[in-house]
Amino acid sequence: MGLGKLLHRHDEHADEGGTIDRPRAYEVFASIGFLGGRRAAFTRLAAAARPRAGDRVLDVGCGTGYLSRVLAPVVTPSGHVTGLDPSPAMIEYATRRAPANCTYVVGAGQDLPFPDGSFDLVVSSLAVHHMPVEARPGAVREMFRVLRPGGRLLIAEFRPPAGHLARHLVGALSGPAMRHDPRDLLGTVVPDAGFEVEAEGDLPYLLYYVRATRP
Template sequence: MALGRLLHGDPQHDTDGVAIGHGRGYELFTNLAFGGRRDQVFTRLAELSGARPGDRVLDLGCGTGYLTQRMAAAVFPGGSALGIDPSATVVAHARHLADGVPGCTFERGIAEQLDAPDGSFDVVVSSLMIHHLPAPVRPQALAEMFRACRPGGRLMVADFRPPKSRIGRHLIGAATGPAMENNPVDQLEGLIRDAGFTTTTVGDLQPWIRYVTASRPTGHTA
C-alpha cells in the first residue's frame, strides 16, 4: 500500500532493512500523525538522551533529521550531531532542512554496519528506526550502537508503540502494513540490555512513542 511504502520505504542493496524514499511526504504525514505534538515529543526525547553542550551525538536511521536537529541544539555550543540513514535521497533532504543548523551533519550509512571508530560518540540515539529492520538484524544494529558509544556514554532509542486495542492495531495495519501494527516494542529494553547497555528508564510519550534510555558501562570494552 502507498502509505506503508511511504513510511517504510524501499529495500536497499547493502542492508536487509528498508529506507524512506520520499522525504517530503514522510515529513507531511508524520507531522499530521503526531497531532501537533511532534516538536514537543522529539524535544523531550533529546532531553531524555542526557546530551549536554559539547557532546558528540550519533543519530541512527535519522530519516529527515527531525531528531538530529534537536540533538544538535542540545549539544550547542561545541557539540555535534551526525545523522546516518541508508537513503541517499533522504539524507539530501535532511541536509536541506537543517541548512544553517550549527553542528548538524548527515551521511549515508547503515545501522548494522557503521563506518565509525569504537567509542567515538558520547550519545547515540535512534527514533522510529528499529521497526524498519528485520528482527534478525536488530541485535546487530544495537551491537553497533554499543560499539560506537564511548564507555560511560548514553543511549536513547525510541520506536513506534502500537495501540493497545485490537481495533486500533487493525486500523494501523490497514493504513501502514504489519511492521507498525505488530511492532514488538516491549522487546526493545531486552534487546538493549543484551547488547551490553545498562538500561535506566523506560517510558511512553503520547501518542505513539516507547523510549528506552541506557548507558554503556565504563568497565566494558567493545
Template sequence: MKIGQSLHNPSKHEEGGGAIHHPRAYEVMAEIGFAGRRRRVFTQVAALTGARLGDRILDVGCGTGYLSRVLAPRVGPDGHVTGVDPSPPMVGHARGRAPRNCSYRVGEGQDLPFPDASFDVVVSTLAVHHMPYAARGTAIGEMLRVLRPGGRLLIAEFRPPTNAFFAHLVAVAVGPAMHPSMPELLADLVPAAGFRVEGTEHVKPLLHCVRAVRPE
C-alpha cells in the same frame, strides 16, 4: 499496497519496515501521525537523551533530520550531532536543512561507518522497526561499539496504541514490521548487546523509550 509501504524500498528490507525514500511525503505523514504534536514529542525525546553542551551525538536512522535539529541547540556550538540513514534522498533532505553543528552520512545501523567510542550519546527514533529482523541485534551492538564507555543510549519506538484510531494508523504505516511488539523486542535486544538499561518511558501518544548506558 499500504500507505507506509509506498514510501519504502521493500526489495532491500523486505523483512522489516524498509528504508524510506520519499522525505516530503514522510514529513506529511509524520505530522498527521503525531496529530500536530510532533514538535512536543521530539522535544521530550531529546530531553530523555540527557544531551549536554559539547556532547557528540549520533542519530541512527535519522531520516529527514528532524530529531537532530531538535538536539542541535542542546549540544551547542562546541557539540555536534551526526545523522546516519540508509536512504540518500532522506540524507539529502536533512543536509539541506542542517544547522552548523549537524552533519549527515548515508549508512546502515547494522554497519555504522564510525570508529569505536566516537560518541557520547546515541539515539535512534522510529528506526529499528525498519531494519531486517535478523539485523536488529547487530545494529544495537553497533550502537554500543560507537559509544564511549559511560555513554548514553536512547531508543524510541512505537508502542502498541490503546486508542483504536492510533492502532489503525500504526498498522497502516508499518504493518508486519511491528511483530513482535517493539517494547518486547527492545527489552531483549538492548541488554543482550551489552547495555545496562536504566529505565523506560512512554511519550504520548505513540512512543516507548528505552534509556541505557554503555558500562564503564
C-alpha cells in the same frame, strides 16, 4: 494501499526491513500522524536522552533529520550531531536543512562507519523496526561500540494503540512494520549488547523508549 506502502520500500514481510525514500511525503505523513504534536513528541525524546553541551551525538536512522535538529541547539556549537540513514534521499533532504553543528551520512545501523568510542550519546527514533530482524542485535552492538565508556543510549519506537480498532487502523495506514509491540520488537537486544538499562517506558504520542549507558 496504505500510506505506509507509499512511503516505505519494504519487502512483503516487515521482519525483512526496508527504507523510506520519499522524504517530503514522510514529513507530511509525520505531521498528520502526530496530530500537530510532532515537535512536542521529539522534544520529549530529546529530553529523555539527556543531551549535554559539548556532546558528540549520533542519530541512527535519522530520516529527515528532525530529531537531530532538535538536539543540535542543546549540545551547543561546541557539540556536534551526526545523522546516519541508509536512504540517500533522506540524507540529501536532511543535509539541506542541517544546522551548522550537524552532518549527515549514508550508512546502515548494523555497520556504523565510525571508530570505537566516537560518541557521547547515541539516539535512534522510529528506526529499529525498519531494520531486518536478524540485523537488529548487531546494530545495537554497533551502537555500543561507537559509544565511549559512560556514554548514553536512547532508543525510541512507535507504540501501537491498545484498542483493537485503533491498532488495526494504524496498521492499515502505516503497514506491517509498525504493528509490533516495541517491547517484543526490542526484546533483550539492549542489555544483550552490554548496556546497562537505566529506564524504559511509555511517552505521549504513542512512543516507547529505552535509555541505557555503556559501562
